[in-house]
Amino acid sequence: MRTRTGRAVLVATLLLLTGGCSMLPGMPAPVPTDVVPTDLPQQTPTSSGNLSPDGFDAAQRMAVRIRNIGCGTLSTGSGFALDDHTLVTNRHVVSDSSTLQLSTYDGRDITAAAASTAALADLAVVRTDDALPAAPELAEADPALGDLVTVVGYPLGRALTVTTGHVLASQTDPLNANLGAVLVTDAPVEHGSSGSAVLDSEGRVVGVVYAKDLNGHSFVVPVSTLRSMLDDEASFTPTAPCSG
Structure with a gap:
């Protein structure tokens, strides 16, 4: 990204893929075929990634699949428990x-009660009426370059998936x-x-996936940023339901 043009191309690419990370085509009747209804049984992942058996069990218990039913749209995403009801x-x-x-x-x-979003980073918190199965520990520090990490989520809104990789870089x-x-x-991702x-490797959260690029690299909000924003209640603003 040595030139202004290069930066513009990268930003455009990431913006496209960030939106595509969750958005699906307009909803036909009854729902798109690549979205799994919540009443279907879950599949068991075939790999525990970089986690021990105990760490993997905790990871799958804290992972949450999210379906966003909007005003004329349907999208899917992933999340993880922060505590019993967040x-x-x-x-x-x-x-x-x-x-x-x-x-x-x-x-x-799980019944969602309210959601709040951050303006500074691509982060949100959702409060729930029902208790979540388990919550992980947030790491005290960000991972170092070269560290092995594991991503736990619901790609395409389907089965829980575990993938592994390494931290390649830290950048603006x-x-x-x-x-x-x-x-x-x-x-x-x-x-x-x-x-x-x-x-x-110990099952502690070191970041949150928010985008990918055309080279297959995933972009992650580091846990240090997540911690600092969670410590400041003013970082998050309650959302209002869409209209129309």
């Missing part, structure tokens, strides 16, 4: 929503210039992976 995801996963449908790895539906966020540094990894937790 989950973390991306701003673009919950924006322009009429109804949020949440479900857990074992097919249990091309989508939110005021945010500061974000992490770049080669852990595979797909549409619907937005909001997935990024875990270290």
Whole structure:
């Protein structure tokens, strides 16, 4: 990104893919065929990635699938529990929503009470009426370059998926210039992976997936940013249901 043109191309690419990380085509009757209704049984992932058996069990219990039913649109994303009644995801996963449908790895539906989004970073928190199965520990520090990480989420709104990769770089966020540094990894993600937790080998959250590029690199809000924003209640603003 040595030239202004290069930066513009990168930003345009990421903007396209960030939106595509969750958005699906307009909703036909009754729903798009590549969205799995919440009442279908979940599939068991075939890999535990970089996690121990105990760490994998905890990871799948805290992961949440999100369906955003908007005004004439339907999108899917991922999230993870922060505590018994709070989950973390991306701003673009919950924006322009009429109804949020949440479900857990074992097919249990969770009722969403309210959502709030951050202006600075692509982050959001959702409060739930029902208790979430489990919450992970947030790491004290961001992962180092070269560290192995695991992404746990629901690509395409389907089965829980675990992928692994390495932290490749730390760079200024091309989508939110005021945010500061974000992490770049080669852990595979797909549409619907937005909001997935990024875990270290001990199952601690070290970041949140929010975008990918055309080279298959995933972009991650680091846990240091997540922690600082969670510590400041003014960072998040309640969302209003879409209209029309």
